[in-house]
Amino acid sequence: MSSIVLVLSGSSPLRAFADMFEHASRLETMVDILNRATPLYIAGVAAAIGFRMNLFNIGVEGQYLLAAIVAAHLGAMVTLTPVLHVTFIMLVAVAVGAAYSGFAGVLKVTRGVNEVISTIMLNAIAISGLVAYLIRIWQAGGAIDPGTVQRVGTAPIPKSGLLPDLNVIVESLTRELRQGKTLTGVLLVAIVVGIGYHVLVNRTRFGFDLRASGVNPFAASVGGVPPKRMVVIAMALSGGVAGLVGLTEVMLTGYFAANPIRGLGFTGIAVALLGRNHPVGIVFAALIFAFLDVSSGVLQFTGAASREIVVIMQGVIILAAVVAYEIARRAREKEEAHAAAEAMVAA
Amino acid sequence: MKRFSELPAWLRWSLYAAVGVLLLTVVQTLEGTDRLTSVTSSQSMLRWAIPILLAGLGGLYSERAGVVNIGLEGMMILGTWFGAWGAITYGAWWGIVAGIVGGALGGLLHAVATVTFGVDHIISGVAVNILAPGITRFLSSEILTNIPGGSITQSPRVPGVGSATIPFLAGGTIGNWTTPDLFGWLGTQKWFFISNFANLLKGVMTRVSWVTVIALLLVPLSAWLLWRTRFGLRLRICGERPEAGEAQGVDVYRYKYIGVVISGALAGMAGAFIASPELSGIYLEGQTTGRGFIGLAALIFGNWRPIGVIGGALLFGYPFGIGLRDLDGSASHALILVNAIGLAAVAIWAFTRSKRTDTVLALVLSGIFALWYITTDVVPDVWINILPFVIVLLVLIFFAQRLRPPAADGLSYRKGQT
Numbered sequence: 001m002s003s004i005v006l007v008l009s010g011s012s013p014l015r016a017f018a019d020m021f022e023h024a025s026r027l028e029t030m031v032d033i034l035n036r037a038t039p040l041y042i043a044g045v046a047a048a049i050g051f052r053m054n055l056f057n058i059g060v061e062g063q064y065l066l067a068a069i070v071a072a073h074l075g076a077m078v079t080l081t082p083v084l085h086v087t088f089i090m091l092v093a094v095a096v097g098a099a100y101s102g103f104a105g106v107l108k109v110t111r112g113v114n115e116v117i118s119t120i121m122l123n124a125i126a127i128s129g130l131v132a133y134l135i136r137i138w139q140a141g142g143a144i145d146p147g148t149v150q151r152v153g154t155a156p157i158p159k160s161g162l163l164p165d166l167n168v169i170v171e172s173l174t175r176e177l178r179q180g181k182t183l184t185g186v187l188l189v190a191i192v193v194g195i196g197y198h199v200l201v202n203r204t205r206f207g208f209d210l211r212a213s214g215v216n217p218f219a220a221s222v223g224g225v226p227p228k229r230m231v232v233i234a235m236a237l238s239g240g241v242a243g244l245v246g247l248t249e250v251m252l253t254g255y256f257a258a259n260p261i262r263g264l265g266f267t268g269i270a271v272a273l274l275g276r277n278h279p280v281g282i283v284f285a286a287l288i289f290a291f292l293d294v295s296s297g298v299l300q301f302t303g304a305a306s307r308e309i310v311v312i313m314q315g316v317i318i319l320a321a322v323v324a325y326e327i328a329r330r331a332r333e334k335e336e337a338h339a340a341a342e343a344m345v346a347a
Numbered sequence: 348m349k350r351f352s353e354l355p356a357w358l359r360w361s362l363y364a365a366v367g368v369l370l371l372t373v374v375q376t377l378e379g380t381d382r383l384t385s386v387t388s389s390q391s392m393l394r395w396a397i398p399i400l401l402a403g404l405g406g407l408y409s410e411r412a413g414v415v416n417i418g419l420e421g422m423m424i425l426g427t428w429f430g431a432w433g434a435i436t437y438g439a440w441w442g443i444v445a446g447i448v449g450g451a452l453g454g455l456l457h458a459v460a461t462v463t464f465g466v467d468h469i470i471s472g473v474a475v476n477i478l479a480p481g482i483t484r485f486l487s488s489e490i491l492t493n494i495p496g497g498s499i500t501q502s503p504r505v506p507g508v509g510s511a512t513i514p515f516l517a518g519g520t521i522g523n524w525t526t527p528d529l530f531g532w533l534g535t536q537k538w539f540f541i542s543n544f545a546n547l548l549k550g551v552m553t554r555v556s557w558v559t560v561i562a563l564l565l566v567p568l569s570a571w572l573l574w575r576t577r578f579g580l581r582l583r584i585c586g587e588r589p590e591a592g593e594a595q596g597v598d599v600y601r602y603k604y605i606g607v608v609i610s611g612a613l614a615g616m617a618g619a620f621i622a623s624p625e626l627s628g629i630y631l632e633g634q635t636t637g638r639g640f641i642g643l644a645a646l647i648f649g650n651w652r653p654i655g656v657i658g659g660a661l662l663f664g665y666p667f668g669i670g671l672r673d674l675d676g677s678a679s680h681a682l683i684l685v686n687a688i689g690l691a692a693v694a695i696w697a698f699t700r701s702k703r704t705d706t707v708l709a710l711v712l713s714g715i716f717a718l719w720y721i722t723t724d725v726v727p728d729v730w731i732n733i734l735p736f737v738i739v740l741l742v743l744i745f746f747a748q749r750l751r752p753p754a755a756d757g758l759s760y761r762k763g764q765t
Binding site: 056114118121128132133136273312316322330 | 417456460464465466467469470471473474476477478479480481482484485487488499636637640643644647727729730732733736737739740743744745747748
């Protein structure tokens with residue numbers, strides 16, 4: 001389908017894809033892809049936690065931006081030893097994200113407000129209200145080093161509060177990174193989040209309760225799972241993880257930019273859908289989306305196709321994927337029903 | 348004396364409006380400003396309300412047919428692009444048509460995913476919202492960049508369809524004769540409340556775009572179509588109990604398709620209106636700023652009814668319209684007091700029904716707003732931008748349990764299911 005669009009726009013799909021892959025096989029581009037996949041993966045896990053319980057946390061977008069600006073500001077204000085400082089920033093981010101989404105959870109269980117609508121409203125309130133306001137009062141202008149590019153954002157976080165980059169590891173395995181590229185240390189956080197998500201959902205009693213409430217809340221509540229508390233906890237967990245999304249950019253630049261990378265929350269929802277809420281599936285989904293994002297830039301230079309094609313591709317992939325999953329699910333159900341019927345006839 | 352709830356809906360909503368205007372008049376007198384009830388404030392309220400109204404009506408058709416449509420935002424985005432492109436290439440009215448078609452295509456996509464393939468409605472809506480900006484970006488890079496004055500993120504000036512002023516009431520012209528201006532005269536009389544009301548009425552009758560007229564006519568039309576015709580009954584059964592509809596021989600899939608495509612068409616029309624000179628006069632990437640979602644909120648606020656949707660649209664359009672000209676922030680500041688009084692009213696309402704938690708909650712929130720009003724003189728300008736969203740949240744907090752969505756809204760339906 002993406003190829004159709006490419007052909008329609010008068011360019012060769014093969015050449016476009018070839019250009020993109022050729023570009024992606026470079027070490028520097030791979031680093032870029034990982035840097036982009038890291039926040040997408042965290043956002044995907046955040047959305048997936050909600051999905052596992054049939055909760056739609058559309059508010060990842062607002063949660064991560066709000067969490068990032070508060071964490072960056074508080075992180076710049078305190079002086080702590082390196083490990084403590086980073087931990088402090090992360091805890092603040094998690095707490096802000098969890099509180100903001102937990103509010104939607106509380107509204108759902110105490111006032112019967114649908115979480116889709118409340119998180120959409122909270123998104124708008126966070127992005128065009130709180131973040132827009134906070135960036136104005138917390139803004140610290142000026143260049144980091146004289147002579148470098150003018151930066152606009154919150155005050156810089158001291159070195160002790162930043163996660164070290166992973167260049168040492170990459171360079172010891174391959175070669176020196178050029179063009180001043182750095183691989184984000186938040187990648188490790190994303191891995192921890194992924195493992196934590198897997199263990200929590202698939203290996204703990206809480207995870208079982210969570211999945212059970214998602215499949216059949218009534219049966220779960222009969223089985224002794226408090227449904228209301230589960231909703232609040234699941235929403236808060238989802239938002240807590242969402243709070244970490246923005247840290248990739250903050251840890252890289254050392255401050256919250258007045259014009260931060262947006263849209264990671266919405267793309268994260270798509271990533272979770274594509275990855276079927278599976279901890280490893282989300283990895284692939286995040287890598288695909290990151291690859292498309294990063295390598296779209298190369299199309300500009302080679303002129304094989306317009307860069308915007310990539311956004312369409314992402315949309316088409318996600319739609320095609322959910323339709324395919326649905327068809328597969330239905331086929332499986334039919335098969336199961338068939339098998340059950342046969343078993344009954346045989347018995 | 349009939350009970351209040353037995354009065355016809357239009358009369359009840361008119362009374363709400365009168366009470367609202369009285370409240371605004373009192374508050375602005377306290378604040379010492381005239382922005383809350385000036386002619387321009389109701390004029391821009393109406394302009395800002397129209398896209399929300401159209402999106403809300405769009406949501407109405409879709410959700411009455413049982414399909415939740417959070418893709419309204421994406422369909423609106425398609426509408427802005429196609430509306431601008433059509434108007435620039437073929438003329439103003441064709442722009443509106445193109446916007447409608449663009450949005451309807453988005454609706455068709457949503458319908459294919461949700462009705463034919465049974466994909467979860469929220470998931471499909473999110474996908475449409477991701478896809479739409481990609482499509483417009485792509486189309487811009489292919490088409491707009493070739494038009495003089497256009498670029499990848501914006502179009503040249505978009506022509507408008509023209510407007511009219513109502514004669515006699517607001518001083519419109521018939522031929523070359525300028526008719527008397529009743530509300531304009533009343534508005535200059537400085538009579539408490541009456542002049543303020545007249546100003547607001549003159550605002551919504553002065554230089555009204557023809558598209559606005561059509562959008563307003565769509566409200567009674569939709570009410571008639573959905574509640575007084577066979578088509579409407581069939582569409583609504585798809586949102587309430589599709590199995591029952593199917594048992595009666597209604598082609599549920601077809602009606603769901605019709606509902607969702609109309610929904611997209613109206614959202615597209617809303618987008619075309621945003622790109623028209625009434626609001627922007629230009630296509631600009633990201634210019635819908637979540638108004639599709641607000642349309643959805645207006646639908647919920649209006650309890651899935653046309654008259655409620657227009658009530659919600661005007662309520663949410665009002666702060667947007669005022670915020671633009673409120674340079675010193677006095678009107679925004681005054682609106683805090685309106686919030687406090689509104690919440691106090693909710694507290695009284697809850698108290699009479701002996702709902703203790705609601706009463707306490709409303710009183711506390713009202714107190715916070717009142718305290719904020721008293722302790723500050725100016726408010727940050729972001730406040731008025733988020734006010735509509737705050738109102739939606741507050742309304743849902745207190746009234747979510749009184750709302751009644753269509754019974755099968757958001758549920759996937761397969762032919763032959765029981």
